[in-house]
Amino acid sequence: MNIATSPGSVLGFTLDAMNRTPDPRLRSVMASLTRHLHAFVQEVKLTEEEFEQALEFIVAIGHATGETKNEVVLAADILGVSTVVALQNNQDPHGESPAALLGPFWRANAPACALGDNIARSGTPGIPLEVTGTVRDHRGQPVADAMVDVWQASPVGLYENQDPAQEDMNLRGRFRTDAEGRFHFRSVRPAGYPVPTDGPCGVLLRAQQRHPNRPAHLHFMVSKPGHKVLITQVFADDDENLESDPTFGVTRRLIGRFALAPDGRSASMHHDFELEPGEMKFPRPPIP
Ligand SMILES: [Fe+2]
Numbered sequence: 001m002n003i004a005t006s007p008g009s010v011l012g013f014t015l016d017a018m019n020r021t022p023d024p025r026l027r028s029v030m031a032s033l034t035r036h037l038h039a040f041v042q043e044v045k046l047t048e049e050e051f052e053q054a055l056e057f058i059v060a061i062g063h064a065t066g067e068t069k070n071e072v073v074l075a076a077d078i079l080g081v082s083t084v085v086a087l088q089n090n091q092d093p094h095g096e097s098p099a100a101l102l103g104p105f106w107r108a109n110a111p112a113c114a115l116g117d118n119i120a121r122s123g124t125p126g127i128p129l130e131v132t133g134t135v136r137d138h139r140g141q142p143v144a145d146a147m148v149d150v151w152q153a154s155p156v157g158l159y160e161n162q163d164p165a166q167e168d169m170n171l172r173g174r175f176r177t178d179a180e181g182r183f184h185f186r187s188v189r190p191a192g193y194p195v196p197t198d199g200p201c202g203v204l205l206r207a208q209q210r211h212p213n214r215p216a217h218l219h220f221m222v223s224k225p226g227h228k229v230l231i232t233q234v235f236a237d238d239d240e241n242l243e244s245d246p247t248f249g250v251t252r253r254l255i256g257r258f259a260l261a262p263d264g265r266s267a268s269m270h271h272d273f274e275l276e277p278g279e280m281k282f283p284r285p286p287i288p
Helices: 009-018 024-043 048-063 071-078 081-088 200-207
Strands: 128-137 147-152 172-176 182-188 217-223 230-236 255-260 267-270 273-275
Touching: 009 024, 048 071, 048 200, 071 081, 071 200, 128 147, 147 182, 172 182, 217 273, 230 273
Parallel strands: 128 267, 128 273, 230 255
Antiparallel strands: 128 182, 147 172, 147 217, 217 230, 255 267
């Protein structure tokens, strides 16, 4: 009989009830999640009030999600979960990862650009930045006609969808590599920015005395049929928050060299990407 006699007795019944799940992966993932959840609730001796608060947090991150912000993605990011998923699914042969979390601001269908174009379309003031790089495959061969999708915050630390002063799709663009796998484009140096703190994630960060400031970075999504889509970020090497990213996205390999010209009036950044063989599957955009 499935009648609970103690907190610990519920787990067995729950797993039994889920055991008929025909999809074996769904069965094992849900069984493991349930085991961890039950253990967690008992380990911290979760009170009824705390349980209610937890459920309210989940409802609130849903409500705070809309056209310009995805609070659910942000919650996964500030808990470190997004980075764990990115790293464990993208290990290179040296045990390092070229990938980083997608973040909440990627939009599909950024404007198609020609190599050399400037993605600062709103006359965005800031230090001009020249970005260059090469896309190679796992054998080190250049990948021609790869798609390099880039998006970044402005020099005041806002994505265009957060900032009425920027034109739609400002600081976003998609480039195709040339026959030697190279790409280059112009932009302005991004600033670090606080993750949105006006929602439930901000409440949590304040309760934990954590600062919300991400180090300055450029987001990249590199793709080519026959290869796994590489989702990553390249961080400014001189940013004061490099070692305290609230989303834990920085790895040694993703620290870019942002070189300032001797006159201090422009900057350049070079970064190479490596694609692994696999299926070209794009993530669902967190915002439209
Ligand atoms: Fe970002």
